[in-house]
Amino acid sequence: MFAGIGVTVLAVAVxxxxxxxxxxxxxxxxxxxxxxxxxxxFGGPAPLPTGDAATGTPTPSPxxxxxxxxxxxxxxxxxxxxxxxxxxxGTAGACGGDAPTIEVSYDTGATWTDVTPxxxxxxxxxxxxxxxxxxxxxxxxxxxxxxTQALRTFTAGxxxxxxxxxxxxxxxxDPADDATIIxxxxxxxAPCAEPWDIRARGGVVALICDGSAYVRDxxxxxxxxxxxxxxxxxxxxxAIAIAHTVSSCDGVAISRYEDGATDETECVxxxxxxxxxxxxxxxxxxxxxxxxxxxTLG
Numbered sequence: 001m002f003a004g005i006g007v008t009v010l011a012v013a014v015x016x017x018x019x020x021x022x023x024x025x026x027x028x029x030x031x032x033x034x035x036x037x038x039x040x041x042f043g044g045p046a047p048l049p050t051g052d053a054a055t056g057t058p059t060p061s062p063x064x065x066x067x068x069x070x071x072x073x074x075x076x077x078x079x080x081x082x083x084x085x086x087x088x089x090g091t092a093g094a095c096g097g098d099a100p101t102i103e104v105s106y107d108t109g110a111t112w113t114d115v116t117p118x119x120x121x122x123x124x125x126x127x128x129x130x131x132x133x134x135x136x137x138x139x140x141x142x143x144x145x146x147x148t149q150a151l152r153t154f155t156a157g158x159x160x161x162x163x164x165x166x167x168x169x170x171x172x173x174d175p176a177d178d179a180t181i182i183x184x185x186x187x188x189x190a191p192c193a194e195p196w197d198i199r200a201r202g203g204v205v206a207l208i209c210d211g212s213a214y215v216r217d218x219x220x221x222x223x224x225x226x227x228x229x230x231x232x233x234x235x236x237x238x239a240i241a242i243a244h245t246v247s248s249c250d251g252v253a254i255s256r257y258e259d260g261a262t263d264e265t266e267c268v269x270x271x272x273x274x275x276x277x278x279x280x281x282x283x284x285x286x287x288x289x290x291x292x293x294x295x296t297l298g
Contacts, residue, residue, distance in 0.1 A: 072196045075124075078231075078278035080289045083130030086156065089278070089289060090116075090128045090138070095146040100125045102138065104157050109287075109294035115157025122151075126172040127198070137163070139172045148175050171200035181207070191221040197278075201234040208232060213242045215257075224257055230273040231288075235281040239263070243288060245273050254279075254286065254297065268295060 077092040086104050089112070093100030100122055103112040116122065124141040126148070131137060134156040142149050142162075150167035151160045174180035179193050183205065192209035199206050205216040206224075213229040214221040228245030230252060235241070240257040249267035256263040268288065271277075277290035285298035 079128035
């Protein structure tokens with residue numbers, strides 16, 4: 001009797017080992033990766049480690065004049081988006097030039113995983129946003145012809161697929177004319193020749209042009225920050241946050257606007273707004289990504 005039980009236990013163990021080996025082989029073949037569930041707690045300000053020390057993946061080089069009045073970050077333009085289960089960030093890249101990057105974090109920015117869909121020939125990011133859970137989407141130029149597509153991932157960045165209907169509902173710079181913004185309601189003229197940091201949410205469209213931050217008001221562009229704009233974000237309820245330089249702040253000033261009026265301005269030290277950066281709302285908190293640091297303001 002006991003001998004029979006021993007044989008049975010041994011057989012079960014062999015089967016379990018075989019199943020485990022097959023699972024490991026399948027994961028390696030598909031590129032699947034185990035990812036921890038996030039525990040988001042936005043309080044601050046508090047710096048979070050990023051870049052080489054956290055991930056072993058390169059942090060994009062900053063552009064020294066990105067926060068100045070007359071230049072744009074170009075291929076170094078950054079994107080930062082906050083989802084329910086993950087943080088997402090990326091760099092624009094450029095067709096025929098520097099490659100773009102997309103990374104995801106499940107621990108509020110302490111570590112990042114590169115999930116750039118290089119296998120799709122992605123050449124340049126135009127937007128990066130989230131839409132619930134571990135899901136994200138981007139408007140990007142893809143392939144040798146740099147065809148503009150909307151790509152979505154429902155697998156935390158492991159797989160991406162084109163969604164033409166999402167492209168029609170997106171807002172981004174016209175690939176054929178930098179001075180034109182494509183919106184779901186049609187094309188509109190930007191207030192300068194090279195707009196960047198275009199953000200559209202809750203019916204609000206905002207962008208940066210020649211160092212000034214603008215919001216679309218009816219059929220006109222209304223300036224909110226006249227000089228030194230270095231990044232902006234639009235919340236789900238239409239509030240706008242703008243990172244910019246002011247003489248009284250040895251770092252970056254953050255101004256928040258509700259219905260076109262300044263709600264508050266605060267100074268964040270030890271952040272260099274002259275390098276390429278991005279900001280994003282996280283509920284009532286705000287995330288800043290400048291240089292190698294992700295900082296939370298709550």
